[in-house]
Amino acid sequence: MRKLKTSRQPEILDAALAIADERGLDALSMRAVAERVGVTPMALYGYFRNKDELLDALVGRLLTGLTPSEEAGTGQERLSEIAWATRRLAREHPAVFPLLLFRASVTSDGVRVVDLIYQALLDAGVPEADVPRIERLVSTFVLGFAISEVNGRFSSASDESRTRRGADLPAHRRLVGHLAADDWDAEFAADLADLMRIIRPV
Amino acid sequence: MRKLKTSRQPEILDAALAIADERGLDALSMRAVAERVGVTPMALYGYFRNKDELLDALVGRLLTGLTPSEEAGTGQERLSEIAWATRRLAREHPAVFPLLLFRASVTSDGVRVVDLIYQALLDAGVPEADVPRIERLVSTFVLGFAISEVNGRFSSASDESRTRRGADLPAHRRLVGHLAADDWDAEFAADLADLMRIIRPV
DNA sequence: ACCTGAACACCGTTCAAGT
DNA sequence: ACCTGAACACCGTTCAAGT
Numbered sequence: 001m002r003k004l005k006t007s008r009q010p011e012i013l014d015a016a017l018a019i020a021d022e023r024g025l026d027a028l029s030m031r032a033v034a035e036r037v038g039v040t041p042m043a044l045y046g047y048f049r050n051k052d053e054l055l056d057a058l059v060g061r062l063l064t065g066l067t068p069s070e071e072a073g074t075g076q077e078r079l080s081e082i083a084w085a086t087r088r089l090a091r092e093h094p095a096v097f098p099l100l101l102f103r104a105s106v107t108s109d110g111v112r113v114v115d116l117i118y119q120a121l122l123d124a125g126v127p128e129a130d131v132p133r134i135e136r137l138v139s140t141f142v143l144g145f146a147i148s149e150v151n152g153r154f155s156s157a158s159d160e161s162r163t164r165r166g167a168d169l170p171a172h173r174r175l176v177g178h179l180a181a182d183d184w185d186a187e188f189a190a191d192l193a194d195l196m197r198i199i200r201p202v
Numbered sequence: 203m204r205k206l207k208t209s210r211q212p213e214i215l216d217a218a219l220a221i222a223d224e225r226g227l228d229a230l231s232m233r234a235v236a237e238r239v240g241v242t243p244m245a246l247y248g249y250f251r252n253k254d255e256l257l258d259a260l261v262g263r264l265l266t267g268l269t270p271s272e273e274a275g276t277g278q279e280r281l282s283e284i285a286w287a288t289r290r291l292a293r294e295h296p297a298v299f300p301l302l303l304f305r306a307s308v309t310s311d312g313v314r315v316v317d318l319i320y321q322a323l324l325d326a327g328v329p330e331a332d333v334p335r336i337e338r339l340v341s342t343f344v345l346g347f348a349i350s351e352v353n354g355r356f357s358s359a360s361d362e363s364r365t366r367r368g369a370d371l372p373a374h375r376r377l378v379g380h381l382a383a384d385d386w387d388a389e390f391a392a393d394l395a396d397l398m399r400i401i402r403p404v
Numbered sequence: 405a406c407c408t409g410a411a412c413a414c415c416g417t418t419c420a421a422g423t
Numbered sequence: 424a425c426c427t428g429a430a431c432a433c434c435g436t437t438c439a440a441g442t
Contacts, residue, residue, distance in 0.1 A: 005406075030435060040408050042436085051435065102300070102353050111371065114404065118373035129380050131373075136347075136356060137393050141339070144303065144346030154338060169313065171333075172318030178331050191339050193332045194400045242427050243416085255414065285418060387439075 005046050012037055012047055013061050016054060020095040028095070030054075058108035059099050061090060067112065075123030076196055083192055084118060085143050090146035096180075097150060102145045124199050138195060145191065151182050207248050214239055214249055215263050218256060222297040230297075232256075242297045258269060259300050262309035270315065277325030278398055284319060285344045285394055299352060302342035318343075326401050340397060347393065351386050 015036040020028045030051055034041040048054040066089065068081045090097040112137060121131045148154050172179065181187060218239040222230045232253055238241040250256040268291065270283050292299040318338060323333045350356050374381065384390060 006407095013342075031433085031434085041408055042409085045405065045436075088277065098304070101303075101349055101355065104375040111374075115373045117373045118377060122376070128377055131377055132381055132383055133389055133392060136350070137343070137388070138397065140350055141343045144342040144349075145338075147303055147346075148338070153305075169235060169317045171317045171324060172313075174324070175320060175330055175333055178336055181256055181334055187335055187338070188333060192340065198396045198399060209425095231414085233414085244418090244428085245426055248425065288417075 002049075008037070009057065010061075013052070013058055014046060015094065016058055017096065021093055023034065025095040027059050042187070055099060056107060058096060059103045060099065060109040062093060063072050063107065063113055064098065065089060067116065075120040075125070076199070079117065079124065079140070079199075080192055080196075081122040082113070082120070083138070084188075085140050087146045087188060088094050089147075089172040094150035098147050101147060121199065122199075125198055129139075134199060137198075141191070141195065143189060154181075154184065203337065204251075206251065209248050209249075210239070211259065214228040214246060214256070215260055218260055219263070219295065219298065223262075224294055227297040227300075239290065242280070252296065255300060258305050258309060260298060261305045262311040264298065264302065265309065266297060267291060267314055277322040277327070278401070281322040281340070281401075282394055282398075284322070285340070286390075289348045289351075289390060292352050298351035300349050303349060318377065328401055335402060338399075343393070343397065347390060353356050356383075356386065 012033060016028060016033045018035060019032050030044055031041045032055075034044055037044075044054070050055065066085055067080065068078060068085065071078075073081070117135050117139065118131055121134055122128070128132055208268070214235060218230060218235045221234050221238060232246055233243045235256075236246055239246075247257070250259065268284065268287055270280060272289065273280075307353070319337050319341065320333055323336055328336055
């Protein structure tokens with residue numbers, strides 16, 4: 001397990017993020033990153049042990065931007081602020097964002113965000129014994145929602161064509177008129193409001 | 203847009219699923235599938251236009267197993283049954299399962315599952331106007347939970363080492379003693395119970 | 405301390421051809 | 424109708440060497 005250089009790590013991660021943003025995750029190859037940095041592919045292996053570790057570091061870099069600037073407000077307000085910031089991040093970096101669901105929270109940057117959420121949940125009145133579970137519940141939903149949105153899993157095009165095929169989709173037929181959603185800002189807000197009802201029980 | 207053969211599609215998907223189950227998603231190459239089927243890589247392109255469409259079809263095949271055998275029970279019971287079946291699917295096919303979050307519901311098999319969930323939510327008393335949103339909320343959470351679990355995002359190893367690093371993780375320090383979760387069955391059950399409180403409001 | 409060149413064992417996919 | 428062979432433009436990574 002060789003020691004890694006750190007000097008140009010940020011520069012390399014910047015290049016990787018730029019490539020993914022501009023040309024998608026499939027275009028994010030070691031060779032492409034190297035070319036953008038102005039170096040041979042092999043030079044990267046002095047800074048990251050392999051592509052997987054480079055991606056882990058990239059996820060860490062994304063998470064850094066998630067710490068809210070303002071520490072004020074109630075627990076619920078800070079929680080909500082982190083949720084919206086997460087979704088904003090997904091829209092800024094749709095190609096790399098899905099990696100968060102697979103590699104998150106292992107890095108030290110991820111832990112920092114989790115700690116902020118823990119604190120927000122505590123301040124919101126969640127019993128200590130429930131905090132870690134509720135953190136996983138909320139963050140799983142927020143990550144899943146943001147990924148689904150940027151990947152088009154929610155796209156209502158499917159809903160349109162669904163119902164037209166008639167036949168064996170009784171519930172769809174009954175819900176015609178409610179199927180054409182497309183205001184994901186509003187839906188995300190409604191979902192968060194519902195989740196808050198879990199956090200602050202009767 | 204050439205017409206595709208269908209004759210050996212199931213056989214090809216079986217081979218693809220077996221490879222992913224045995225050796226992971228990275229090993230799922232067109233070349234590997236072809237070899238397992240006993241054919242040249244190029245022969246596959248008569249059945250699927252490209253690798254992406256093969257993966258879409260694979261997701262559809264997974265979703266077929268999600269339709270509950272019993273149609274009985276209350277809406278909440280059927281909803282719960284689908285949720286547990288989804289999680290079971292993730293444990294059976296951890297490598298391919300994550301694809302559900304990116305490609306689900308586009309296929310006709312996905313639509314069938316969505317219709318079952320719609321019906322369950324209607325029977326559970328969710329207002330028609332809220333059903334599609336609640337379906338997305340619940341399925342996003344269930345998929346996200348199952349993916350996080352099989353990918354180790356929840357692994358408590360991180361929690362252990364987190365707190366030891368002391369310093370700037372105040373909430374973690376306060377929650378020592380509650381951080382070492384590992385009974386994901388129980389956690390999933392508790393999460394579902396909480397979500398049911400959203401579905402059946404006061 | 406930092407980087408390069410050549411090589412290995414892979415990819416997905418196109419095109420033209422074969423039965 | 425179904426399949427093959429050869430080729431193209433890529434991958435991640437190892438190893439030995441160069442300044």
